[in-house]
Amino acid sequence: MERSFAKEVKQLRLGQGDTFHGEGILAVTKALLQAGVSYVGGYQGAPISHLMDVLVDAEDLLSELGVHLETSTSEAAAAAMLGASINYPLRGAVTWKSTVGTNVASDALSNLASAGVTGGAMIVLGEDYGEGSSILQERTHAFATKSQIWLLDPRPDLPTIVRMVEQGFELSEHSSTPVMLELRIRACHVHGAFQASDNKVGRFNRNQAIPEPNHDFSRITLPPSTYAQEKHKIDVRMPEAIRFITERQLNDHFDGDINDVGIICQGGLYNATLRALVQAGLADASGNSRIPILALNVTYPLAPDEISAFCAGKSAVFMVEEGQPDYLEEAINAILRKADLQTKVIGKGPLPMAGEYTAEVVLRGLSAFLEQTKPQGIDLAAAMAPVAELDRHKAKAAELLGDLLPARPPTFCTGCPERPLFSAIRILEKDLGPTHVSCDIGCHTFSTLPPFNLGHTVLGYGLGLSSAAGVAPNFGKRVISIMGDGGFWHGGVSNGISSALFNKADGVLMVIKNGYTSATGWQFVPSTLRMRPGRTTGASIEKVIKSLGAGWLRNVPNYRVGKVMKTLRQALTGKGKGLRVIVADSECQLARQRRIRPEIAARLQSGQRDVRTRFDVDDETCTGDRACIRLSGCPSLTIKANPDPLRDDPVTTVLDSCLGCGLCGEVSHAAVLCPSFYQVDIVRNPNYWDRFKDALHRRLLGDMARVRI
């Protein structure tokens, strides 16, 4: 991580009487310390990366509190950490990006949930669902119910989130069950305030070690304990949890003057629901709704009596539950039928089965619900008006703007060292024809987007090579697999490389080393070179691969497209079977710029020589067929109005944001494009020799140039 979080760390030190201002995920971090955790672990990923990043910078504070921080190499490793809370009264929390992270962690989670916990165990999950999500669309709810782990889904305002973290640990201890805290992406990034309290020191911690081990076979997940554990879940843990939830009133009730209908929503969707009500004229901004609302800050388990009590006497309730399957709607239906209540539960139908529940979606659902149920005392026409207005308005916008707007997909940054690799594959395709490309998770997944459109499958983090295992033997050409250094250490080394070598696989693996898990915010990996002193492990990806028995291993200089193509050609067409591993090693350009910009500024300040390089295009010789852009897609390589008074089509140009990586020049050579690219080196703070050469050249060339030919 090339960033500092000193400012955020200050917030973590606040005490009783102070007001915390900051992001939701930082509030959770603070709440963990207020709850007296003894250990924290996790694996980075949007939207929870911040939790780990900030704690990494808070080493002093953590050692004062005796909190151990583990930057785990995978979610499985993080989840297994919670084992500390099984036998010992240690509070601990781990975090990762759900649900892909939870998939990786499931093995440990199931065993943890079966054994049950003594100390409070909490899993903080960034529920990355809907708009802006970078992962497949699934719900955490299923994991919670199948392993019987309680699921908290707090209202997205900081005081509630903090309260749920603190109460969550108590719930966990009262019911000897781990707890999941689910935060949607906007809730993680919501900026707000809450009244802080002092950080607590756990009873046992780094500075106050546990004296004795505690052997208890009933905590081991081995028969017959496992049978007892399953029974304990039903007979003891569940009832205890439900009692705690109702007694402590973890769910929020909001009364209203209309009692014919009600609304039950996941806590996380409360604000969106209320905004819909405000728009429909059924609530005011301070949260006074005319329709009663039950906001479930705990979505598993449900407290049957609480649900029945809320629904009793109502003809229908509007169920606002995001995603599918509709677990809550089904569960609540079951509860009501068992309680012999005839209240209708109406959710999916007025609301869509799939997709994020934005304020607009909820508004549309609400008016459909009202139209269907026609509750007394509601001006239906007024309540429905906003949606009709919205439709009219969008139609007008579409008419004025006309055909579809060009999309703006993410792509490799300017100067990114990963782009040239895919340029090379594309250019080589002209000769060797296309082959199957098995992608992995990371920035390099952008190869599947325009302009490269390269890649056929994405099966999971570090699984680029594994997911080719079935294709390679059944495919007419040698296939290419991609793996980043993040994916390598996350499991690619064992799931991918050792498995492929063990099975004598034939294929090409491109390992893209950029020194960080860049896509999640430049966290360090074991092979990161520039780490804080004392943290670097000096792990070498090349050595590991060799030690696993890979015979064919080459390093390539990313930006030299010609060289990369040559190596790739050898790998793809070489005789004999076997895994060919190409390691492309070049630091993430964003991280690099963040590091060297201040250095360069300082050099220029102190009058030292510095050469700035950038590229550009001659508009006179550019005839604008855009092959260069299709083979690069660099954000700084774009188009402008054609300055030639006789031509119409725009010409290619390079923006000043160019970092001079040289890819466009390399591509114009490798793909034999046009002679329009040129490199400009600007010598800043030139020395005497620079000045002399320059003066001489300018003089002589000036004379020459006067003779026009």
Place this chain on the structure above:
Amino acid sequence: MAAASENGRPIGLLIAAMGGEGGGVLRQWLVDAATAHGLAVQSTSIPGVAQRTGATTYYIEMQTLDGSDPAAARPVMSLYPLAGSVDIMVASELLEAARAMQNGFVTPNCTTLIASTHRVYAVAERTAMGDGRFDGTRVLKAARGLAQRAILFDMDAMARQHDSVINAVLLGAIAGTNRLPIPASGFEDAIRDTGRAVEANLAAFRAGFAAVERGDLVALLPDSEFKRPWRADPPMVEQLQHRVRDEFPGPARTVLREGVNRLFDYQSLAYAELYLQRLIPIDRAERDADGHGNLVREVGRHLALWMSYEDVIQVARAKLNPVRQARIRNEVGAKPDEPVRIREYLKPGLDEAAALLPGWIAAPLLALAGKAGLRDRLNIGMTITSTSLWGHFLLRLLASLRPLRGWGYRYHSEQPLIDHWISNIAKAAALDLGLAAEIAACQRLLKGYGETHRHGRGSFDGIMATLVEPALRREMDAEGAAQAIARAREAALADPEGTALQAVLMTEEKTELAAE
């Protein structure tokens, strides 16, 4: 200044931005300023992959609190913008403003739209072979039709003027609208508190603020604003310029004059004269068809471009152009005392070499290479430093081959093609001026070098053979043919593989057969 919008809900402010524009900082400035003025404020964002140049949004709500204790009266704020309750819509780029409007976030009941009119082209626009740019005037029209108030000007240019980032100008514009219960000084303090590039940001902020107060009017600059001036007449072409004035119709003269000068500079006076000779039959044909000179103008434009086809000599001369170095120095912002080195990336291949050899060597050579599949493999990749003595000398050597161009293979293969194309246009003019114009416009396909150029030539020949010839043989009706040619030309520019063009030509052939 509104403390809160109608029905007491908080003020909603939605920011649509792209990575690297400091959207996060803008969000922070707004939150800090609001907090400092005792407003209840909440903001959220979906950064996701925005840093990777994708589009992203930030949403902020704020409300003035009654009573002293902020915690008490805290309103419940939304994490989602809701169409119909977005009071200020900020877009850092024109297309993103369009996206916001498409999503319904700009409504006449409450929305002030603040958007920069500059363009950051999306990948689809950048990779289009012809002109794939989205029509910006549409966005302006929509803004005026949908917003309660629209503030649109080039904030990117303004930011660069003050060596700042666009977010500071946007903040200034937001403050300038007076929609927020925060005085300008409040935002300036927020900028100072961040402590980075304070002076530049303040300057940009004030410029943005003033622009709104002045009510700067938006005008998207059309391409014509960016054109190079017409070439000055060299003394030696005076007599040819007389001919342009005396023999050719008014609407065509400016273009023809440029053509003459360009071709004189490209090859010779005789070559420039040949240019006019070639246009005489076109002019005659147009007059017979009661045209007013538009055809001659268009043919003149395309003919000048074709006759000045790009070859090694032309490229070398372009690189040696004395004004070029000055232009580059100024474009990269090099200070007068800073040496600048320019390296040209050239990769001349067999085609380029053969172009200069006499036909009796070049033709068999190319045929041989073609058989051996070496035609695109025999290249010399070189980077020539044109600012060094040696590099400059090398380029001059290439440029000095100009007198020999006339003996070259390329020259001799281009001229008959040009004459055939001209005679086709002249014949077509007799049938229909529209048809003639469409045939002329096909020159647009002859672009690029090496393989790219051969591909373009392929498309050109395909259209000539499949559509133009039949039309001239009157096997198709003129107007239908004209439309078909236009369609085919667009198809040829749709994809680099030429699949779209093939599809179009196939269908046209079928319809012809059906017609016969």
